Amino acid sequence: MAEPDVWKKCVSQYKSEVTTRDFEQFIRPLRAINTGERLILEAQNEYVTKQVHQRHLQRICELVAQHCDPGHTILEVQVKTSDQVEPLPVSVKQSTEKRSVLKREYTFARFVEGSSNQYSKQVAQEVAKKPASKINPLLIYGSTGLGKTHLMQSIGHYILGRNNQANVCYMNAQTFVTEMVLALTRDNASKRVRRFTKQFHQADVLLVDDIHLFATKEKCQEEFFHVFNNLIDKENVQIALTSDRYPHEIEGLDTRLRSRFVMGFCTEVKLPDLETRAAILVQVAREQGIKLEPDVALFIATHVKSNVRELIGVLNKVIFDAEYHSYPTITIERIKENLKDLFAVHRRRITIEKIQTTVVEYFHIRLSDILGSSRLQSFVRPRHIAMALAHELTSLPLQAIARHFNRDHTTVMSGIERIRKLRKSDMRVEEDYTSILRKLVN
Numbered sequence: 001m002a003e004p005d006v007w008k009k010c011v012s013q014y015k016s017e018v019t020t021r022d023f024e025q026f027i028r029p030l031r032a033i034n035t036g037e038r039l040i041l042e043a044q045n046e047y048v049t050k051q052v053h054q055r056h057l058q059r060i061c062e063l064v065a066q067h068c069d070p071g072h073t074i075l076e077v078q079v080k081t082s083d084q085v086e087p088l089p090v091s092v093k094q095s096t097e098k099r100s101v102l103k104r105e106y107t108f109a110r111f112v113e114g115s116s117n118q119y120s121k122q123v124a125q126e127v128a129k130k131p132a133s134k135i136n137p138l139l140i141y142g143s144t145g146l147g148k149t150h151l152m153q154s155i156g157h158y159i160l161g162r163n164n165q166a167n168v169c170y171m172n173a174q175t176f177v178t179e180m181v182l183a184l185t186r187d188n189a190s191k192r193v194r195r196f197t198k199q200f201h202q203a204d205v206l207l208v209d210d211i212h213l214f215a216t217k218e219k220c221q222e223e224f225f226h227v228f229n230n231l232i233d234k235e236n237v238q239i240a241l242t243s244d245r246y247p248h249e250i251e252g253l254d255t256r257l258r259s260r261f262v263m264g265f266c267t268e269v270k271l272p273d274l275e276t277r278a279a280i281l282v283q284v285a286r287e288q289g290i291k292l293e294p295d296v297a298l299f300i301a302t303h304v305k306s307n308v309r310e311l312i313g314v315l316n317k318v319i320f321d322a323e324y325h326s327y328p329t330i331t332i333e334r335i336k337e338n339l340k341d342l343f344a345v346h347r348r349r350i351t352i353e354k355i356q357t358t359v360v361e362y363f364h365i366r367l368s369d370i371l372g373s374s375r376l377q378s379f380v381r382p383r384h385i386a387m388a389l390a391h392e393l394t395s396l397p398l399q400a401i402a403r404h405f406n407r408d409h410t411t412v413m414s415g416i417e418r419i420r421k422l423r424k425s426d427m428r429v430e431e432d433y434t435s436i437l438r439k440l441v442n
């Protein structure tokens, strides 16, 4: 969708009124949709939404009022997170709208690779480069928040980037279901259903998200089956699908559909490992104009391992906290304080005994070597690493950690401090530390 003129004018004036950082971080990335009476500004995440709302919206409203074309009065300006905007089907006839339903950030370039998703990314890129050749349909499956929609929409962006006339049709299965229910509950139901499904027939690329949502919706499955068959039989149409499970595990999914869905190529996305999670955080922060130190990223990634969506959500909270309190940098101490409850849940799962046994296994030494009094360097270093990990991963006070190592708390404190410094100056210590950390938290 073309940027509404009124927005372009507002942006160019507002640029001179705010700092470059505010402009780059909050204003430039907004996507404006002009519905006539309303101007909707879509922000890429909740943090940006809040900031725009609190700090910029009033002035934006004034500028909009100033720049409205005569006779086209915008009565309201709204700012919302793009996730909150219901994704609607692309009208395949109106090529200008194709990109607007694909989220702008969901491109291959922004998809951080790691062992958990590298293969899926390669396959998706292969599909994007050579649509409708070998891999058809492509099915990306895996649990929620792991990047399935991101990868699938990247295919759409890539194909549109090469040919903006391509009919890329993206739809969430839930939208398909809703539209079908609407059509079926009105007069002339079958005509309405036909009209609805006809739009897919001209698609060059059909991207259907969350096909597990078709489960138990028999009529929808039947209609989708026809849409699918119609397209897959054509030579030049690419289909890509996502699901939270392998189709054979979806109860209430027709067996004919199941076999259609897996007849091309299925690839699973898994939870990214610790380093990839940290790399995602660094990248997402950078996109918001914020430099996240690697140890801080690693710290958040260590504690949030449910999925990437939640990981980014935590990062946004952290950034919000730092901006709100005007902290110049984001520190681990501040994060610990800010996200106490979140980390407390996780910490309970890692015991100090587990840390000690993981450390001794890693260094091929015995438990008595780190619990005893030997001052040999090959025992002292692992002992200090175990203390530092206990401090980072458990909520135990220093006195309690000290008891587990048969020492007093000042010894533990200096051990932790030594490791903190060594991690910055000695690559091997940093490597040992993060390798053990990864074993404990992955």
Ligand code: ADP
Pocket: 106, 110, 111, 112, 113, 117, 142, 143, 144, 145, 146, 147, 148, 149, 150, 151, 272, 280, 308, 309, 312
């Ligand atoms: P799913 O469809 O699997 O539920 P999404 O594709 O919606 O997950 O991803 C959730 C969020 O995590 C999105 O903001 C997405 O951009 C981000 N994300 C997931 N994986 C990655 C990755 N490897 N690199 C960068 N961002 C990612």
Ligand code: MG
Pocket: 148, 149, 150, 209, 210, 242
């Ligand atoms: Mg999704």
